[in-house]
Amino acid sequence: MSEKKLIILGLIIFVVIVTFPLWYNRGKAAPAPERILTDKAKAAKVCVRSTDYMKAEHMQLLDLWRDSVVRQGTRIYVSPSGKEYNMSLSNRCLDCHSNKAEFCDRCHNYASVRPYCWDCHIDNPKETS
Amino acid sequence: MLELAIKGSKRYYGWMTFLLAVIGAGFLVYLWQLDFGLGITGLSRDASWGFYIANFTFLVGVAAGGVMVVLPYYLHDYKAFGKVTILGEFLAIASVIMCITFILVDLGQPMRVFNVFLYPTPNSVLFWDTIVLQGYLLLNIIIGWNVLEAERNNVHYQRWLKPLIYLSIPWAISIHTVTAYLYCGLPGRGFWMTAILAPRFLSSAFASGPALLVLLCLIIRRVSSFDPGREQIQSLAKIVAYAICVNVFFFLCEVFVVFYSQIPEHMDHFKYLFVGLYGKGAYVPWMWASLTLMVIGIILTVNPLTRKNEGVLAVACVLIFLGTWIDKGLGMIAGGFTPNPLHHVNEYIPTLPEIMIALGVWAMGFLVLSALFKIAVGVKEEVRA
Amino acid sequence: MDSSRRRVLQLLGLSALGLSVKPVLNAFAEEAEQQAQAQIKRGENALSAQQWAMVVDTRAFESEDDFAPLIEACHKIHNVPVLENKRHEIKWIWTDHFHNAFPGKAARFLSEEVEKRPFLVLCNHCENPPCVRACPTKATFKRESDGIVLMDFHRCIGCRFCMAACPFGARSFNFRDPRPFIKETNKQFPTRMKGVVEKCNFCAERLAVGQLPACVAASDGALTFGDLYDPASEVRELIRTNFTIRRKQTLGTEPSVYYIV
Known part of the structure; x- marks a missing residue:
């Protein structure tokens, strides 16, 4: 095979490009952002579910919320503790977590996820201007 | 066999580079559309579909037209077409790829397209359209590729292909029927609401598809040592002749029903297209041009003297291809949306960016077509040598 | 291999x-x-019906000015943008001439007063909606609980089949990002994003908290809202005691908006 050298060179270049993020950041890991709560969120102590649950499953919870509000028209969420919540991202979640940039965005950026929630949902329901 | 597609003459490479450049330009404009939204097109609240869907509809026809070489060969054992069936199948592949791309560029939220499969909705014709189009693409890839490979290796193609080949024939009919059903089942759209829409689509498909094939055969004969054959070209030409006659006949049936009944909801769209309505008539010259092109096409292909002259036949095929494109592409969609359901006339005129994106999609289809035909012709040359 | x-x-x-x-x-x-x-669960104050319906008393409206507060109320609370380019226009509720709102129903010689008067048009929330039939993702659907034809903006792929299917031109498409064109944002209600279809939702979000639709509330009694299948409802009472028409009834979509002419 006359192209042997070319093929091997190509493979090497390919491997180098694919593994670039690994060796470029070798040894270092970007630190995970800290959770920052507003005073109101701190005062409430619990979210609609336990903190661990919310950390791991908030996207599934929001998915369930949007389906039941938009499609079934059922808008009240009764948490396991028996407390009732109006299922609304802007009007409920952001009521306590009004610091979207600190609370939502930092972690989403860290995890490199770009949820399109804010294309439609108002991200600053409390801002008066 | 893929290696055949990358070994070619300078002219071949030049052509492919040109196509890539057009695709690139179209893609850049598409990125703009993705960023801005479909507002860069001429579409509106009233004409919610336009140039993309028009080209999609027309190309479904070209894809279905491929069956016109498959059917005589496999069902009627018309041996002469054995030489060109692969061209029909490969044309179908390229056309369906263009169709799917036209649908994708028409979507407002293309990244959500898999919702169609995530939430399958059997009562939506669009759901069935995605299924039949992808099925047809797959069938033609499997059949075309394996039959060609068998020909290259000088063996008979695999036995299990036969049922697939038979399946592909009604499937070709189905893709265009379902595409017509997208339109003709909508209440309140008088222009499309006619049972003859699917037959009309098919007749126009069986004219435009084989007309393109005739042209491609003539080109292949020029640029390669493979001759698709005079008999084959003549048989295709007869198919074009019959189909374009039937197409114009179906159109006249529609004209009779609409103008004899004088029901305004059906008539106003025809008036808009052919004479203009409330002083607006951007499509009037186009529609008359389309009709004229098709009629000249009929004269040239039905008359044996002109049909047998391959130079004249080539001209006739170009006319028929253009005529059916205007008729089924341009007029069919814009005419259906004007006047709108509230009887306002808000004309749809495609914009330059929209046309650039469409050209990019066409170039992509021709890129696929050129590569596939290069392979097919390469195999034919090899086998003959 | x-x-x-x-x-x-x-x-x-x-x-x-x-x-x-x-x-x-x-x-x-x-x-x-x-x-x-x-x-x-449902909210305690939520209003319910088998099929919500609206009766428009067209006699109560004489000019565009009479309709302006209704349209304004709707478009304001739903963050409907105002786009100058007519092609990109978005509207949930608007007015048109009699012969446009009711094509085929206008006699050759019409009472002068009907001919001049604007008529209110909006989504009819059909009982047999062709848009729902056409949608390939169930992004637009007829809510079983109360018959409202709704949009799930999260799911819409923007194919616009529903716009072709609607015989009433009730649907608009976001040809571009609508946000810069919303004068005053209602922060309680989401906006839309580019590339999705939208239309009147019969104020599903207001019904859920026990309020009547915004246009009805702003109409000073000229619009009536209620359950079509409750014989004692106000809309049924009006339909029983007045001559009403519906838009393009011959198409069999069974519109839920009735007009007293």
């Missing part, structure tokens, strides 16, 4: 498929668990 290599590849493919099934099964198990703990 040599057959043992092919076999190995096939096995690899199958095992990959097998592995990918497990997380899916786990997800289902978790979802079941979550349902067991939390509950979802």
